[in-house]
Amino acid sequence: MTSKSDSVTIREVAQKAGVSVATVSRYINQNAPISKEVSERLKQVMAELRYVPHAAARQLASQKTRVVGLLSNNLHNDFFVPLLNGIEGVVRKHGYNLLIATYHSDNRNMPPPIGPHNTDGILVFSDGLSDDDLIALHARQFPMVLVHRTPPNSLKIPSVTVENKKITFELIEHLIKVHKRKHIMFFRGPIHQEDSFWRETGYKSALMANDIPFDERLVLNGEFERHTAYQTLSKFIATENQIPFDAIFTGDDDAAIGVLKALRENNYRVPEDVSVIGFDDLEFSAFLNPPLTTVSAPTEAVGRIATEQLFSLFDNQFPGDVTLLPTELITRHSCGCIT
Structure with a gap:
């Protein structure tokens, strides 16, 4: 029986x-x-x-939790608002819930808070997971889409990001050729962050193409974060005042807030003494004083497309390897342009 x-x-x-x-x-x-x-x-x-x-x-x-996860190492600044808007709209359309968590992949004593145990699939922002974590999840065929990073070891994991290198070359050349700047400072983002790597690559390429020597002393740590950028530039001005600079590429718009504050407190005029350029064209950028020259990046579209690709994986359809969305230089008064 x-x-x-x-x-x-x-x-x-x-x-x-x-x-x-x-x-x-x-x-x-x-x-x-x-x-x-x-x-x-x-x-x-x-x-x-x-x-x-x-x-x-x-x-x-x-594996039907009807939950999609987003994993990032932080959610600190305004950059994530349009990204989350893009993600949430698609998740809601499909009748799923969104679970968001932060995780530092260098903390090997604690497993990721979201994954196969509580979601049907995840979006991984930047370095939200280590390469080893991604390799392990890929081996289990767990649905993932990477956001603002590419997969390790050429694994077949979809990725959605924006063009960084070419547009950075363009904005640095704008400073050099239009505004005659020759001592251009660059603020790096977080270590291992691919956006920061490609922006620095574009920065160096533009200097080389215009016969301007690369000066490591003009590359500072900004972390894509306003408080860090403010403290870093304030310290630089106080201790390295013999090193000339006449322009700053802040790496992103959030860092530009800290840079503008440090310049103002140290009696630098923008753009007369120092041109300033950001990246992302966040909502506040046009309302800064002066209005910020920046790069328009389709952040909301990144979130939307990445989430649609995740649902394609749920239907056993592979959406492709890397989706690279275009970016555009937006000139305002902070670089010296009259708008």
């Missing part, structure tokens, strides 16, 4: 299938790879024994 579901244990399922209890648990919770042969055998045995896992485990086994 076939056993009743409420009397069958996971141990009996394992014994009949000829596998360990741990293997049955992995099959139910989908938290580690299992061969197709073993999966089919377990499916057959559980049907024969009429074994029904606990409701929560059953949800995990089907």
Whole structure:
């Protein structure tokens, strides 16, 4: 006689299938790879024994939480508002919920707070997960889309980002050719952040193309964050006042707020003494004093497209490798342009 579901244990399922209890648990919770042969055998045995896992485990086994996750190392500044708007609109359209968490991938003592155990798939912003974490999740075929970064080791993980190198070359050349600036400071973003890497690459390329020597002393740490940029520039002015600078590419608009404050407190006029350019064209940029020359980046579109690609993965459709969205220089008075 076939056993009743409420009397069958996971141990009996394992014994009949000829596998360990741990293997049955992995099959139910989908938290580690299992061969197709073993999966089919377990499916057959559980049907024969009429074994029904606990409701929560059953949800995990089907991977239908109807939750999409966003994982980032921080959510500190205004940049994330349009990104989240783009993500949330698509999630709501599909009848899902959005779970947002911050995680520092260098903390190896704590696992990521969101993943296969509580979402159907995740969006990973920048360095929100380490390469090792991404490789492990990819091996389990867990749906992921990367935002503002490319996958490690050429893994087949979709990625959505914006063009950084070419537009940075253009904005640095604008400072050099239009405003005759020759001592241009650059504020780096967070270490290992791909946007920062490509912006620095474009910065160096423009200097080289215009026969301006690269000066490492003019590359400062801004972290894409206003308080850090303010403190860094204030210290530079106080201790390195013999090093000339006549323009600053702040790396992003949030850092530009701190840069403008430090310049103002130290009696530098913008743009008469120092031209200032940001990146992202956030909502406040046109309202700064002076209005900020910056780069228009389609941040909301990045969030929207990345989320649509994640839902394509749910339907077993691979949307492509890297989606690179265009950017555009927006000139205002902070660089010296008359607008």
